[in-house]
Amino acid sequence: MHDRTIAELAAGLSRGDFSSVELTRSVLAAIDQAGDLNAFITVTPEQALVEAEAADARRARGDAGPLTGVPIAHKDIFCTEGVRTSCGSHMLDTFVPPYDAFVVERLRAAGAVMVGKTNMDEFAMGSSNETSWYGPVRNPWDSTAVPGGSSGGSAAAVAARLVPGATGTDTGGSIRQPAALTGICGLKPTYGRVSRYGMVAFASSLDQAGPMATDARDLALMLSAMAGFDPRDSTCVERGVPDYAAALGQQDLAGLRIGLPREYFSAEGVDPGVTRAIEEAVEVFRAAGAEIRDISLPNTELAVPVYYVIAPAEASSNLSRFDGVRYGHRCSDPVDLEDLYKRSRGEGFGEEVKRRIMVGTYALSAGYYDAYYLKAQRVRRMIRDDFARALEEVDVIAAPTAPSTAFALGSKADDPVQMYLSDIFTIAVNLAGLPALSLPAGFSGGRPVGLQLIGHYFDEARLLGAAHGYQQHTDWHSRRPGAEG
Amino acid sequence: MSIDAREVGQIAHLARLAINAADSEVHARNLSDILAFVERLSGIDTAGIGPLAHPLDMTQRLRPDEVSEGDLRERFQALAPATAEGHYLVPRVIE
Numbered sequence: 001m002h003d004r005t006i007a008e009l010a011a012g013l014s015r016g017d018f019s020s021v022e023l024t025r026s027v028l029a030a031i032d033q034a035g036d037l038n039a040f041i042t043v044t045p046e047q048a049l050v051e052a053e054a055a056d057a058r059r060a061r062g063d064a065g066p067l068t069g070v071p072i073a074h075k076d077i078f079c080t081e082g083v084r085t086s087c088g089s090h091m092l093d094t095f096v097p098p099y100d101a102f103v104v105e106r107l108r109a110a111g112a113v114m115v116g117k118t119n120m121d122e123f124a125m126g127s128s129n130e131t132s133w134y135g136p137v138r139n140p141w142d143s144t145a146v147p148g149g150s151s152g153g154s155a156a157a158v159a160a161r162l163v164p165g166a167t168g169t170d171t172g173g174s175i176r177q178p179a180a181l182t183g184i185c186g187l188k189p190t191y192g193r194v195s196r197y198g199m200v201a202f203a204s205s206l207d208q209a210g211p212m213a214t215d216a217r218d219l220a221l222m223l224s225a226m227a228g229f230d231p232r233d234s235t236c237v238e239r240g241v242p243d244y245a246a247a248l249g250q251q252d253l254a255g256l257r258i259g260l261p262r263e264y265f266s267a268e269g270v271d272p273g274v275t276r277a278i279e280e281a282v283e284v285f286r287a288a289g290a291e292i293r294d295i296s297l298p299n300t301e302l303a304v305p306v307y308y309v310i311a312p313a314e315a316s317s318n319l320s321r322f323d324g325v326r327y328g329h330r331c332s333d334p335v336d337l338e339d340l341y342k343r344s345r346g347e348g349f350g351e352e353v354k355r356r357i358m359v360g361t362y363a364l365s366a367g368y369y370d371a372y373y374l375k376a377q378r379v380r381r382m383i384r385d386d387f388a389r390a391l392e393e394v395d396v397i398a399a400p401t402a403p404s405t406a407f408a409l410g411s412k413a414d415d416p417v418q419m420y421l422s423d424i425f426t427i428a429v430n431l432a433g434l435p436a437l438s439l440p441a442g443f444s445g446g447r448p449v450g451l452q453l454i455g456h457y458f459d460e461a462r463l464l465g466a467a468h469g470y471q472q473h474t475d476w477h478s479r480r481p482g483a484e485g
Numbered sequence: 486m487s488i489d490a491r492e493v494g495q496i497a498h499l500a501r502l503a504i505n506a507a508d509s510e511v512h513a514r515n516l517s518d519i520l521a522f523v524e525r526l527s528g529i530d531t532a533g534i535g536p537l538a539h540p541l542d543m544t545q546r547l548r549p550d551e552v553s554e555g556d557l558r559e560r561f562q563a564l565a566p567a568t569a570e571g572h573y574l575v576p577r578v579i580e
Contacts, residue, residue: 235543309526346503379531
């Protein structure tokens with residue numbers, strides 16, 4: 001019953017084919033059976049059924065919107081009042097927030113039913129979901145492969161059709177890369193498009209929340225509910241929210257100017273099967289009348305090094321709040337205040353988080369600030385300006401989302417730099433603050449390949465329209481694990 | 486730039502992180518790898534290019550200096566590991 005798109009489920013609810021309570025029970029049963037994926041940290045069956053009943057009552061009053069009664073999951077980085085929010089960390093294993101994140105508030109107000117909180121890399125630091133304190137998530141296409149990260153639980157839950165949609169966050173690719181590796185769609189909106197109130201902070205000049213679902217229409221439905229001004233996030237931009245779903249049909253691929261950045265196609269170490277799938281996807285756009293142009297983003301290969309200065313620096317500052325005093329893990333029997341801080345943090349954080357805090361602390365320390373942090377911010381401007389120049393000539397930029405398909409569990413866990421390079425095609429977008437989405441565009445070796453579309457600031461509607469147009473010509477988005485490869 | 490185990494100890498102290506002595510060598514190796522990887526930035530000519538702190542070059546929005554939140558002390562302190570009479574408890578700092 002439940003393994004359909006949000007739009008289809010909304011239609012079924014509105015026709016009375018099933019109630020939200022029936023739908024939610026079906027989703028909860030599916031989650032229960034898929035325990036091996038480890039996609040969820042917390043499942044909230046009682047609360048979900050209460051919300052589903054309320055959604056059915058709302059529908060009976062004639063007050064239902066497109067998400068009313070539809071079950072969804074939240075990445076465990078979003079605060080949920082009364083429901084543990086762990087951020088994938090031992091540090092927050094017992095943290096029960098006293099309020100909802102803005103995104104949670106908005107989706108609740110739209111009538112969506114939260115069925116649980118999804119697994120993730122600890123504090124969103126990872127590209128494979130292996131840094132979670134709650135254990136790795138398995139890729140539904142192949143249980144020996146990672147689902148990507150950091151929003152790996154949300155990606156796996158949607159790919160396995162446990163829920164039709166889930167929330168994610170993207171600091172360096174954490175929505176798009178797992179979407180690509182699990183064969184679903186994921187959108188990172190423009191920096192400031194969605195409020196981050198109640199979203200645990202990682203790197204504040206890069207973090208952004210967004211939707212994950214199986215097709216572009218569902219992303220549009222979720223984004224319309226999630227976006228909007230919120231004075232409680234000082235970076236949230238005051239700007240009207242279009243009806244993204246209504247805008248989908250108003251766009252035509254004919255005449256759409258698509259730029260192919262040559263640096264993304266000539267990069268070293270890209271799986272040839274990925275390149276082939278992306279080139280075939282580009283041909284679909286061309287055949288539908290899009291105009292394909294070669295473009296250049298000359299500073300592409302500097303994006304990962306810039307990111308691994310800026311993101312750890314900001315993380316070391318943001319994570320200083322976890323001190324064992326106000327909330328989170330506290331060590332036992334501290335001898336003095338310094339011992340309390342050091343052991344609470346040493347015990348509460350996992351290895352990758354400690355590594356990034358130390359890199360960031362070093363980069364910001366006296367004598368090194370100019371050489372690392374300030375230098376990285378200058379190069380960041382060069383990367384942003386590359387995009388600005390390229391986007392003067394094209395409407396969207398198309399590229400692979402990730403250099404490979406899903407890799408084996410454990411294959412990169414001991415080599416941080418190799419792991420960081422799995423975000424080589426997504427990180428520059430965060431540095432520039434642009435919106436981008438990943439959508440399924442075929443397979444290589446039986447594992448999904450993601451096509452990334454990058455757009456102008458606040459031009460999410462055009463990105464979604466382009467993705468929707470592509471999905472009218474292809475059916476990759478409706479392939480599901482277990483059915484075929 | 487290479488980091489040794491002693492410098493790991495200094496950085497961990499600045500970050501108020503307890504690190505197992507046994508792990509210092511691994512941390513030193515990983516941090517050295519990461520710093521070597523980002524080192525290439527030092528060779529990039531950035532003369533005349535200003536640092537970019539906000540991708541849209543926006544500044545922080547100001548709001549009127551008005552009380553907008555109620556007193557939720559009990560609610561927030563319910564999350565704390567140790568409190569008493571409205572205070573957070575920590576080991577004795579002043580003898």
